[in-house]
Amino acid sequence: MIEHLGLTEHTRVSDTTKIMVDDQGVEFVLVENAFSQACFTLHGAHLIHFQQAAKAPLIWLSKTAIFDNKKAIRGGVPICWPWFGAAPASFGANLPSHGFARNSLWQLAETKEVDGATQISFKLTDTKASLELWPHQFELTLVATVGEAIDLRLITHNQSEKPAPYLAALHTYLNISAPEHAKVTGLGSQYLDSLAGKQQKASTGTLSIDGAIDSLYTQAEPSLTLSDQGLQREVAIHNEGNDTVVVWTPWIEGAAAMADMPDDGYQTMLCVESAITQQAVIIAPGESHTLSTRIG
Numbered sequence: 001m002i003e004h005l006g007l008t009e010h011t012r013v014s015d016t017t018k019i020m021v022d023d024q025g026v027e028f029v030l031v032e033n034a035f036s037q038a039c040f041t042l043h044g045a046h047l048i049h050f051q052q053a054a055k056a057p058l059i060w061l062s063k064t065a066i067f068d069n070k071k072a073i074r075g076g077v078p079i080c081w082p083w084f085g086a087a088p089a090s091f092g093a094n095l096p097s098h099g100f101a102r103n104s105l106w107q108l109a110e111t112k113e114v115d116g117a118t119q120i121s122f123k124l125t126d127t128k129a130s131l132e133l134w135p136h137q138f139e140l141t142l143v144a145t146v147g148e149a150i151d152l153r154l155i156t157h158n159q160s161e162k163p164a165p166y167l168a169a170l171h172t173y174l175n176i177s178a179p180e181h182a183k184v185t186g187l188g189s190q191y192l193d194s195l196a197g198k199q200q201k202a203s204t205g206t207l208s209i210d211g212a213i214d215s216l217y218t219q220a221e222p223s224l225t226l227s228d229q230g231l232q233r234e235v236a237i238h239n240e241g242n243d244t245v246v247v248w249t250p251w252i253e254g255a256a257a258m259a260d261m262p263d264d265g266y267q268t269m270l271c272v273e274s275a276i277t278q279q280a281v282i283i284a285p286g287e288s289h290t291l292s293t294r295i296g
């Protein structure tokens, strides 16, 4: 799934973890243990690949994704933070969509083995540029546990002396065999349809895919299932710290309009995102909040 990136080993961090580089010198972190394989970029602390041993990949990456350490990467798990989509007016005007974490260079902080799984942490802290976009000192940590499942915990620590409001998403692109073979359950009884002016609509809790979708499920269960008849599997998704599950697929026209997604890309992906979209979480000075998702 990531062979086409032509990554070569740069530095060995531990028995399971290596820094890799592509032919432009862009850095990736590759984790391989008995359970699974995962790959991250330092740009965005972005998980671009996760695959359990001898199984089809769980995470989708666009074949035409651009790795230039500038733009957000298409596929994987972009970290939308400290807001989701367009920033609320109270955060200011002309702010970048989905925040700045996905377009920032993070530091690899720690790797350790826990019961055969690999736990790897990435950190991002405030800079002069970040303070202009979001006026709070912070330490943002992504703790990823690469095991039988992939567990992503995004911890926002408010290091400023005033309350810090934030919104976010772990914007997971899941790999599917085909839209007609995939179904999501556990979504709850209603959603806001972003393709219809955020109109509130009723849901049976189960979603089949037959067109463009951009929906905010505000009453979803913490545990969801993606069933895929083509891959003959049921993927368990468990979210915490979220107030919304966002489901998104650009479908035919959306994919055709994106330079970093092949025209047929929509046929093998579906985003199911653990998100805070309805009400900003307000973190008291010195306190933290965690948004998480576990997939597998």
Ligand SMILES: O=P(O)(O)OC[C@H]1O[C@H](O)[C@H](O)[C@@H](O)[C@@H]1O
Pocket: 072, 085, 097, 098, 171, 194, 214, 215, 246, 247, 248, 271
């Ligand atoms: O193209 P991006 O900025 O990565 O955003 C991709 C998508 O993200 C979310 O799922 C939003 O709900 C969509 O409205 C948006 O189009």
